[in-house]
């Protein structure tokens with residue numbers, strides 16, 4: 085069965101056929117680096133990480149570009165507040181973002197271009213657009229794109245220019261010929277970072293950076309362009325208009341993939357009423373990725389994201405995280421030690437239980453692929469993994485061979501890995517459970533030493549454990565132990 089992917093532009097699920105066989109070019113809009121990323125940003129990164137991993141599982145090489153918007157009003161404002169250079173703000177949050185994405189097991193993109201590293205290319209692109217009549221320099225030093233020079237402007241949002249004009253909150257700006265026109269270049273205000281251009285000192289507008297970077301690193305036409313649904317208009321609409329007029333090639337993007345936004349409960353401090361809103365720094369209903377990472381197994385957020393189709397909005401609550409955490413525990417429990425896993429090389433076992441398990445593993449894999457081929461339907465794919473977890477536990481309890489148990493667990497690890505779950509890494513347990521078997525072993529050993537009248541060695545065990553904060557207590561019914569600070 086062919087892989088199908090929803091395309092925001094056509095509004096349909098389409099067969100996935102990349103421009104160049106075997107290679108997928110994918111551009112995903114990244115973050116503006118002026119503050120710590122929240123889990124809504126991480127959700128977008130996780131979504132496209134999962135898509136990328138599945139494309140790779142299907143045999144494609146993926147060239148994946150994610151940009152950093154490292155010049156912007158918010159960055160300048162933050163730098164002024166902290167009385168530091170804008171670069172120290174952007175360096176700080178780029179490093180933090182990459183560290184956090186590593187912790188979340190998000191694969192690094194092939195390239196992470198930054199807007200300020202692409203200014204020459206951006207200026208050249210703006211010049212070309214002016215020459216072609218798609219853009220104009222305004223007297224105030226800004227350069228604007230003439231939105232209606234794109235014949236089907238509004239196609240991505242499925243609205244006509246009149247509808248866009250009526251619906252969107254567009255600033256009426258006297259420098260613009262038409263309210264839908266958007267800035268390619270912004271004249272610098274006094275004291276702002278700026279670059280020299282044919283239109284005076286200034287800096288690039290936001291939309292043009294993505295067109296220039298996507299085309300520079302991936303070519304005039306790309307396979308997949310991703311981002312949150314909030315970027316459809318105007319950002320991605322504008323990217324299409326800029327890119328197609330620059331190159332004359334259509335479509336700029338074969339498949340527009342948009343992830344639903346993360347929402348969170350917001351309580352009005354005055355009325356006490358709660359509502360569900362898009363997670364955003366300006367609303368103050370965010371959870372930073374750093375805080376999330378302190379909450380335990382970092383795969384929990386991925387599990388939460390996998391539980392819903394990527395195009396749907398997702399609402400974060402404490403309960404929803406609890407559910408994700410339990411699911412993760414259940415699925416990873418298959419990789420915890422258990423005396424009945426048996427010898428992984430042994431074919432000895434009950435033939436019926438063995439055959440049933442082998443059959444279940446094959447059908448889970450086929451079901452998983454069918455679900456993922458259907459526009460990356462992760463909730464259905466995860467359901468197949470839970471079926472397999474159940475069958476593995478059943479096989480273990482009904483005497484399936486060690487080899488079949490091992491193979492089924494490897495299948496589960498492989499498929500979970502395709503989704504980016506670190507199946508064989510158990511969640512942190514605070515340390516105590518990890519060392520308990522070893523303490524118990526030493527307690528048993530000490531008992532044997534005493535039976536053998538090796539009292540000196542037995543005392544060494546007791547003193548050694550005491551030094552490590554473990555106190556033994558001998559009672560009539562045996563020895564117990566506890567941690568002691």
Ligand SMILES: [Zn+2]
Nearest residue numbers: 113114294319
């Ligand atoms: Zn973008």
